[in-house]
Amino acid sequence: MALNLKKWFNIRESLQMLTDADSSSDRYRLFQRNIRVLMIVLTIIPLSMMALINYHQYQSSLKQEMINPTKLLVSKTRHSFEFFLNERQSLIKSIAHFYSLNDLCDEKKLNHILFTLKKEFIGFVDLGLINESDGTQMCYVGPYNLLGKNYANQDWFQEVTLKGTYITDVFMGYRKFPHIAIAVQRLEANGESWILRTTIDTTMFDNLIAAMGLDAESDAFILNKEGIFQTNSRLYGKVLEQCPLKIPAGGHATYVDEQKDPGGNDVFLAYTHLTYPEYTLVIVKPKSTVLKTWYALKSDLFLVFLVSSVLIVIVVFRLTGIMMNRIREADQRRELAFRELQHSHKLSSIGRLAAGVAHEVNNPLAIINEKAGLIKDLVKYTPDFDQKEKFLNLLESILKSVSRCKTITHRLLGFAKRMEIEVENLDLNELMQEVLGFLEREALYRNIEITLDLAKDLPRIDSDRGQLQQVFLNILNNAMAAVEDEGRIVITTWEKDPDTVAASIEDDGCGMSEETSRYIFEPFFTTKKEQGTGLGLSITYGIVKKLGGNIDVESRENQGTKFTVYLSKKSK
Amino acid sequence: MLQLKVLLVDDEQEFVTTLAERLELRGMHVEIAMDGEMALSIIETDPPQVVVLDVMMPGLSGMEVLERIKAIDPKIQVILLSGHGATKDGIKGMQLGAFDYLIKPVDIDELIEKLNETAKNVV
DSSP states (O other), X not given: OHHHHHHHTXXXXXXXXXXXXXXXXXXXXXXXXXXHHHHHHHHHHHHHHHHHHHHHHHHHHHHHHHHHHHHHHHHHHHHHHHHHHHHHHHHHHHHHHHSOHHHHHOHHHHHHHHHHHHHHXXXXXXXXXXXXXXXXXXXXXXXXXXXXXXXXXXXXXXXXXXXSEEEXXXXXXXXXXXXXXXXXXXXXXXXXXXXXXXXXXXXXXXXHHHTTOOXXXXXXXXXXXXXXXXXXXXXXXXXXXXXXXXXXOOOSSEEEEEEEOTTSOEEEEEEEEOSSSOOEEEEEEEHHHHTHHHHHHHHHHHHHHHHHHHHHHHHHHHHHHHHHHHHHHHHHHHHHHHHHHHHHHHHHHXXXXXXXXXXXXXXXXXXXXXXXHHHHHHHHHSOOOTTHHHHHHHHHHHHHHHHHHHXXXXXXXXXXXXXXXXEEEEOHHHHHHXXXXXXXXXHHHHTOEEEEEEOTTOOOEEEEHHHHHHHHHHHHHHHHHHSOTTOEEEEEEEEXXXXXXXXXXXXXXXXXXXXXXXXXXSTTOOSSGGGOOSOHHHHHHHHHHHTTOEEEEEEETTTEEEXXXXXXXXXX | OOOOEEEEEOSOHHHHHHHHHHHHHTTOEEEEESSHHHHHHHHHHSOOSEXXXXXXXXXXXXXXXHHHHHHHOTTSEEEEEESSOOHHHHHHHHHTTOSEEXXXXXXXXXXXXXXXXXXXXXX
């Protein structure tokens, strides 16, 4: 895999592959893919990293911003609770100190005190005086008949005798309302001690929690140190039930925790432990509410990331597409130029070789031709002798072979000659007439009608006279070969456009099939069997191309053929 | 029929002598020259009706000889012979007044035909 990746991203290698002579489309695809992947990776990675960093930074700062108000609220409410409880504890303590046992044992007085307390402060339900030595209620004012009740075995009684003051957890009073009790011990100078106890309605707890002004999804409640609800929770249970959330124990600062509640929702907890009594104030907020802004920002962030990524991918694809096309075009041009250069080099060396060979062979060939011809003549003029006929046949076949060799050497010479170009300013009409001069006699003998339809004022062109003669001679020779005796050949010239002149040679000869016309310009393609070398039209085509022109052929079997040559006015 | 008087000019002796013999077999009067100078001196002294002239020769080239022949007597017909089929040479030759242009190795019947055509022209 690592190796594979390395190979993928090895741009140098990819480029090398491109410069290799064989530039198949596979290589381009591979290169394009590599470039695309590389560009996308190089752009998406920083983008992703930026997005991730932003994500985390926003997340942490927003979280703080979301959580801090809640923490503040918790701490404020905690102070309210502490104030509420301390105030009541202090009141009871003050009463215990300011009044004597006798005063408090007076039910009327105690009633008056309770009345005043109830009038001035919220929550006071009753007042009772308890003998510390046996735990019996000596005096009681309030809604219940609790006089003489013994508290000796209750926890709070033990605690208050030890600590001097005590605030109980919430308990259900006789009226089935949650209450807390505050008890204060008073030690007399004579060593006697008694306890003043009051019950306080915890409706105020609910009021304090309501005053926090929490939204509908949030919850706040008080727990005792065992995790029992001291107030009703909107979401997690009624007073005196066990709280399903685990609140870690700890100091008196405000803490934040994240949990999954029993309903499976992600929640934020902000909580604090009261100094005294050991209550815990808890605010629960669903994470979704707390992080609403964050979620909105997150989706914005994601959208921006997504749009940028898509844009990057599109741009990368477009760019690489354009780039690859440019590279491919440049390569194709280069390859074409290279191939043409190679081809012309090849042709010119073949041409030189061909010319040399043909020329050297041609002279001895001419001698063989004449010698064999002379022998034939002599044999012919000699009176009949043994095997005369055979001699004549043998000589005839020598002459035929010479003739074949001659065709080949002539073609080779023709092939060689098209390598050199000598440009001169010439008149195509004039050139046509010259070429026709070669064929007029044959046309005359065969009674072939040659019609000239030459454009007047045909612009002169810069081209190679000899080569063009060869071209039209070749085409005309083909036309002559195609037509029957008394056939018709039409030669037309015209100005095709301001840069181009054209000449067409049309015959009403045998024509050729579509299949044949597709191959006629290929070297060594011939329909003349042993008579042709298959080079004529290929040479013609090569010359026209070399002169910067073009050649077209239209043909229908048994109807005729039309060759059209287009030549640019200026030489290339 | 009038016996045609032909001068063959070619530097290749084997070729020229054999061709001369063949033409003579066909009833023509044939002279031989191995180069341009020789040809011109023959033309000066005993002008033929037709000259069959090789284009590529050492010394005077065929084209030069052609020009001189035409200068001496435009009525003398010239058939050019070339070892290589340069159309350009042919056209140039024709422009200089050559009757026709043939490529080696030459077909004897074709040559005879051309010679006979020139004969008609001469007459």
